[in-house]
Amino acid sequence: MKTIKRKRKPKSIYIKIMLGYFIFGVVTIVLLFTLIIALAFFTLFSARRHDENDFPKSTAKAIVCSDYKKIDSTYIEKSGGWVEILKDNKVVFVKGDKKDNINEYTEEQLINYTSTDLKSSFDFNRVIYSAAAFKGQDGNNYICLVKFPPKSGDMTFGGQLSGSPLGKEIEMFTTSIFSGAALILLIIMFILSKIVAKQISNPIKHIVKGIQTISTGEYDYRIKCKADSELAMIRDALNDMSKRIQEAEAQKKLAEESKRMIIADISHDLKTPITSIQGYARALNDGLVVDEEKKKKYLNYIYEKSNRMNYLIDELFTFSKMDAPSYKLNLIEGDLANFFRESIIGFIPDFEKCNFNYNVDVREEYIKYSFDRDELYRAISNIIINALKYNSPGTSLNFFLIKEENKITMSIEDDGIGISEEVRKTIFNEFTRGDSARRSDGGSGLGMAITKKVIELHGGNIGIESEIGKGTKFIINLPTMDDES
Missing domain, CATH: 1.10.287.130 (Signal transduction histidine kinase, dimerisation/phosphotransfer (DHp) domain)
Structure with a gap:
C-alpha cells in the first residue's frame, strides 16, 4: 500500500526566531547548572587532596611547633589576629597585638577551643578562634590558641583559601570552566544565528532573483526554494x-x-x-x-x-x-424542454428531404429556465445543419434532454461519418470548416464558434465526442436555476 506523505506546513519566521532564543536559554541554564555542580564537586575533591598545611598559616594546628617562640604568625597578625600560648590554662606567651584581657581560661573554655581546629560564626561580632595542644621543647604540655577579633572577615572559608594552592587551583578551574562555558555559549549563539539567518536570507535571495528574472519577461520562470x-x-x-x-x-x-x-x-x-x-x-x-x-x-x-x-x-x-464584453443575452423565463422539442420539429421537413431518421427523447415535464430563445435556437440549429450537411442519407439523429440535480444536459447525436481528431480539437474555433473536402461547402466557419459562445453566455459548456465511421455526439450542459426546487 502506497503511503501518502502529508506536506508539512512551513514554520513562521517569528516562531523560528523565538525557538532559537528558547533553545539558547535552555542551553545556558543547563550549562550554568552543570558548571555549578562541577565546581562544587571539584572543590570537594580538591579539598580532600590538600592538607591543611596548604592553607595560609591561619589556624593553631597549621602554625604550632615545639619552639612556640618561633611560631610563624605573620599571616595571623596581618589579618589582625594574635597567638596565645597557654600552660596550665594560663597565658604564658603572646605573639601579635592581643585585643582582649583574658589571661586565664576555664577547663570548659579550653575543651570548647580544642574541640575543633577552627571555630567561627557567620556573626562577625563574635571572636574567631582555633586551638591545638602540643608538647614544648621543655617537655611540658602547652595549648596554642589563635584568635581573631570581631569582623575580621579575612578568616572566613574563602579567606582561608585565598592565596593557598587549593585556592589557586579552584580559582584556575573556575576561570577555565566559566571561560569555556562562555565560549560554548558564543559558539551556540553563532550557530543558531547562522542557521536562522540562512533560512531567512536564502529564500530572500531566490525571491529577489525571481523578481529580477520575471521583470525581464521570462514569465515561465518559477521560484523554487524552501521557505518559512x-x-x-x-x-x-x-x-x-x-x-x-x-x-x-x-x-x-x-x-x-x-x-x-x-x-x-x-x-x-x-x-x-x-x-x-x-x-x-x-x-x-x-x-x-x-x-x-x-x-x-x-x-x-x-x-x-x-x-x-x-x-x-x-x-x-x-x-x-x-x-464584446458589453453584449447581454435577452433572457426570458420559459419551458426549456418544450423549446428544445419545437426547435427539432422545425427541422422535420429537412430530415425527410435528406432521408434522415430521427428520434426525440424529451420527457413531458416543465423545465423552468431563463434563456435567449433566438440565440439558443441559433446554437442548436448550427449543430443540426452541420449534421444534415456532412452526413449521407439514411443517417439517424437522436435528441436527448435530461434534467439532473445541478445541471440540464441536451445532446444531439448522429451515427454518420464522424469527425477526425484533428478537426475535433479546433471545431469550436473561428473559421474551422473541417477537412479539405468540406472547405468549399459555402459555410462561414463561424457556426460552431457562435454555438460555443451562446452556450457559454448561458453559463454552460459544450463538448464533442466522435469517432470516424461511427458518428458524432454534441453534449450541451446548462446549470439549473438557483430558485428551482
Missing part, C-alpha cells in the same frame, strides 16, 4: 503572478494569431464571391452575353454571390457582437 510561511506566501504569490502573466501573454499571442487568421479568412471568403460578381458584371457590361437566358443566369449568379457575402458579413457581425 511568510516568505513561502511571497514565493507562491510571485509564482502565481508569473503563471498568470504567462497565461495572459499566451492568450494575447493566441488572440493576435487568431485575429490575423480571421482577417485572412474573411479576406479569402469575401474575395471569392466578389471576384465572381466582378467577372459576371464585366461580362454583362461589356456586352459579351447576348443570349437573354444567359443574362438571366449571370444575374442569378450575382444575386447568389451577393447573398453569400451578406451571409458571411452577418455571421461575422454576430460573432463580433457576442465577443
